[in-house]
Amino acid sequence: MEIYNLEKAFQDKIDKEIKIEPKDWMPEAYRKTNLRQISQHAHSEIVGMLPEGNWISRAPSLKRKVILIAKVQDEAGHGLYLYSSAETLGTSREQMIDDLHSGKAKYSSIFNYPTLTWADMGAVGWLVDGAAILNQVMLCRTSYGPYARAMVRICKEESFHQRQGFDALLVLSKGTKEQRAMCQDAINRWWWPSLMMFGPKDSESTNSDQSMKWKIKRKTNDELRQNFVDMIAEQIKLLGMTLPDPDLKWNEAKKQYDFGEINWDEFWNVVKGNGPCNKQRIAARQKAHEEGAWVRAAALAYAEKKRLRSTAKVA
Amino acid sequence: MNIQIRKFYYGDIPEETAGGPITNVSSDEKAWPLWEVFIRSKQGLDHKHVGSLHAADASMAIENARDVYTRRQEGVSIWVVESKFIHASDPADAESLYEPAADKIYRHPTFYDLPDAVKHM
Numbered sequence: 016m017e018i019y020n021l022e023k024a025f026q027d028k029i030d031k032e033i034k035i036e037p038k039d040w041m042p043e044a045y046r047k048t049n050l051r052q053i054s055q056h057a058h059s060e061i062v063g064m065l066p067e068g069n070w071i072s073r074a075p076s077l078k079r080k081v082i083l084i085a086k087v088q089d090e091a092g093h094g095l096y097l098y099s100s101a102e103t104l105g106t107s108r109e110q111m112i113d114d115l116h117s118g119k120a121k122y123s124s125i126f127n128y129p130t131l132t133w134a135d136m137g138a139v140g141w142l143v144d145g146a147a148i149l150n151q152v153m154l155c156r157t158s159y160g161p162y163a164r165a166m167v168r169i170c171k172e173e174s175f176h177q178r179q180g181f182d183a184l185l186v187l188s189k190g191t192k193e194q195r196a197m198c199q200d201a202i203n204r205w206w207w208p209s210l211m212m213f214g215p216k217d218s219e220s221t222n223s224d225q226s227m228k229w230k231i232k233r234k235t236n237d238e239l240r241q242n243f244v245d246m247i248a249e250q251i252k253l254l255g256m257t258l259p260d261p262d263l264k265w266n267e268a269k270k271q272y273d274f275g276e277i278n279w280d281e282f283w284n285v286v287k288g289n290g291p292c293n294k295q296r297i298a299a300r301q302k303a304h305e306e307g308a309w310v311r312a313a314a315l316a317y318a319e320k321k322r323l324r325s326t327a328k329v330a
Numbered sequence: 331m332n333i334q335i336r337k338f339y340y341g342d343i344p345e346e347t348a349g350g351p352i353t354n355v356s357s358d359e360k361a362w363p364l365w366e367v368f369i370r371s372k373q374g375l376d377h378k379h380v381g382s383l384h385a386a387d388a389s390m391a392i393e394n395a396r397d398v399y400t401r402r403q404e405g406v407s408i409w410v411v412e413s414k415f416i417h418a419s420d421p422a423d424a425e426s427l428y429e430p431a432a433d434k435i436y437r438h439p440t441f442y443d444l445p446d447a448v449k450h451m
Binding site for chain 2: 036039088109314317322
């Protein structure tokens with residue numbers, strides 16, 4: 016078949032909502048876009064364990080500690096589902112990990128912000144996971160089969176992450192004056208970075224059409240961001256806290272919230288590696304990888320020894 | 331074909347604007363093989379493919395599958411198969427393989443229009 020026809024057949028499948036599977040023909044740009052997106056999503060899950068892992072030993076109660084451990088373990092799982100999906104597009108786990116450690120591959124910038132107090136664990140669950148869920152729910156219907164399936168599994172697990180975050184903040188919001196101040200402070204620091212998670216404005220991302228056409232993505236950055244603002248602006252009332260945006264107000268005509276301008280200089284600065292924790296995050300990943308090298312080698316050697324022993328027995 | 335993709339996704343930043351060194355670190359470390367994982371969600375049901383993972387050997391693959399795919403009681407039994415042993419049909423052959431079944435509607439019970447008087451059939 017001519018390339019033109021292959022591309023047309025491919026687009027017809029997408030238009031008919033038929034999922035693309037690993038062995039199906041796909042345009043090289045479709046493969047690359049998915050590969051980049053899935054691997055960056057996987058890296059985000061893995062790096063996302065770091066700011067929270069930091070608080071496991073300092074959680075205020077046994078209940079909060081087991082919840083946090085379960086959440087961090089889920090994130091490891093989510094990273095693994097996604098790495099497996101990315102591998103179906105013809106890359107290796109080692110290559111992806113190398114790319115993360117060398118700085119070639121990116122992860123969500125949100126994880127380059129520090130978690131300073133216990134209230135940050137609540138704010139991260141509520142705001143950061145809340146923002147992530149909006150993306151992930153959309154991605155359950157993405158056109159690449161293995162990615163969509165991984166996202167379905169992730170969404171089932173992710174809802175607990177957001178609820179436990181809100182629950183933790185709710186407790187603080189009913190606490191002492193200091194606890195309420197800690198809660199408000201965490202919300203103040205996480206609000207704007209959470210809005211940045213949706214990426215640049217639609218008007219700034221020039222070639223958005225193709226990935227909408229390929230149904231890799233089904234909502235634009237601005238649409239998702241607006242959904243998020245509308246959701247959080249209502250939920251925060253239950254906490255009796257405020258969002259740090261003087262321009263935030265209900266727009267009766269549009270039936271949605273208006274909100275202030277994001278600091279895009281800060282956004283690009285963090286993306287380019289100058290956020291508060293970029294260096295620590297990558298250093299922590301590299302250290303874990305290097306210090307685990309002997310474990311990986313030993314497991315292989317042991318598997319090989321067992322294999323030789325069982326073949327010797329048969330002979 | 332020459333389509334340039336520069337859409338920004340969740341956490342998805344194009345390389346040229348992302349900063350940081352772009353280098354290929356080739357590791358000479360030997361990788362753990364890939365395994366496909368099948369889980370029986372409930373006694374009496376089939377094992378179903380749920381995904382894949384890396385492990386040094388079969389027993390580690392089962393242990394990892396337990397941690398990765400059954401954290402919320404999703405399964406009562408796990409199968410693992412090294413991915414290199416899975417053989418699959420080619421999507422390009424789909425027409426010749428599955429099309430012949432399309433016009434054989436007489437293989438379905440609904441093809442037979444029987445009188446209402448016939449019971450238990």
